[in-house]
Amino acid sequence: MADASARTASAAPKLRYRTVERDTGYFEGTVVNHGTRPVRAWTLTCPGADVHNAWEIVLRQKGQNVVIVSASTAEPMAPVDSFGGSGRPAMPTGSRLNGAPLHVRRVSPRPPTAVLWRRQGFRLDSLSVVRIARFTKDGDLSFGVVEDDDTIATVAAHPFGEIQFTGERQPLADVRLTAPILPNKVIAIGRNYAEHAKEMGNEAPAEPLIFMKPSTSVIGQQEAIVYPSLSERVDFEGELAVVIGRLCREVPAQRAAEVILGYTCANDVTARDLQKKDGQWTRAKGFDTFCPLGPWIETELDPSNLAITTTVNGEKRQDSRTDKLLHHVPALIEYVTQVMTLLPGDVILTGTPEGVGPMQVGDEVSVTIENIGTLTNRVISRD
DSSP states (O other), X not given: OOOOOOOBOTTSOOOOOOOOOOOTTTOBOOOOOOTTBOOOSOOBBOXXXXXXXXXXXXXXXXXXXXXXXXXXXXXXXXXXXXXTTOSSXXXXXXXXXXXXXXXXXXXXXXXXXXXXXXXXXXXXXXXXXXXXXXXXXXTEEEEEEEETTTEEEEESSOSSSSOOEEEEXXXXXGSEEOOSOOXXXXXXXXXXXXXXXXXXXXXXXXXXXXXXXXXXXXXXXXXXXXXXTTOSOEEEOEEEXXXXXXXXXXXXXXXXXXXXXXXXXXXXXXXXXXHHHHSSXXXXXXXXXXXXXXXXXXXXXXXXXXXXXXXXXXXXXXXXXXXXXXXXXXXXXXXXXXXSOBXXXXXXXXXXXXXXXXXXXXOXXXXXXXXXXXXXXXEEEOO
């Protein structure tokens, strides 16, 4: 494998703006990286411009004017109002990146319609700081980018290569979200929180305990969990899910971030009585509808210490943080890819904290993870 591109210093400010499609007639460029963490935005050069002492990040929000955030050794440029006259620059005045001041100015001579970023090296082309959703509208299934929690921009194909936008945007409330990805396989990790292992009467495993759920178990936001007639106890298990962004095998833990597309919420639904009866877990965890995922994939996230809660009919049942994981995301990716090749879209469920319990027909179950969102599903009878 080719060496990963260098990454930018952790002092880089967090960019919360959503990038969208590019107009290559006005801008082109490549990622500029520094240090050990990635720059989460396009870093571009303008054709014909003097860029020896400067590089620029182009952003767009809610279809309004594109602005440039420039890290430069040149004289500061005065911040301007942006994003449709909101009265604030894209970043606070005085912000710094890699020791250089950040400034805001308008694109000249006129803005492109939109901009996308591209990463070079080990990881495939990707989006910056976006929420990737999968949705239906009028019977058509599409991928899209959620912009500011209220608008979705339709993607022409899938999110694993260079993103092509159709130009269509619509209110998020007017579409139906489905599972954000339909994975080739779902790899799950058992007993990855010490307190959960204890509540189930087990010791915490020294190595990750892996099992699999079929892709046919996957459902999305607001889709129904079907209570099977073969079981008398079906439990919720709220979990952080990792979505793989590229084909990979034998990935060292220190490079795990390079193969991750993003993160989403999951519910590892389990027929607990069948799990105990069978000894192995395929039947208990493999029923259709037993792997809710959603509501979208968050691509800009540090998974190391996120709040995770599960509620049933509004009552909190699980309340923990991902820093309590026994085996964290990089270690899980290293471990799993020693066993099998992961494909774009494959999902790893990282394990559930303590507090698991039964669901009944009619219950509404919600899994909420900090900085991602809330996945909600209702339980219905098979009959």
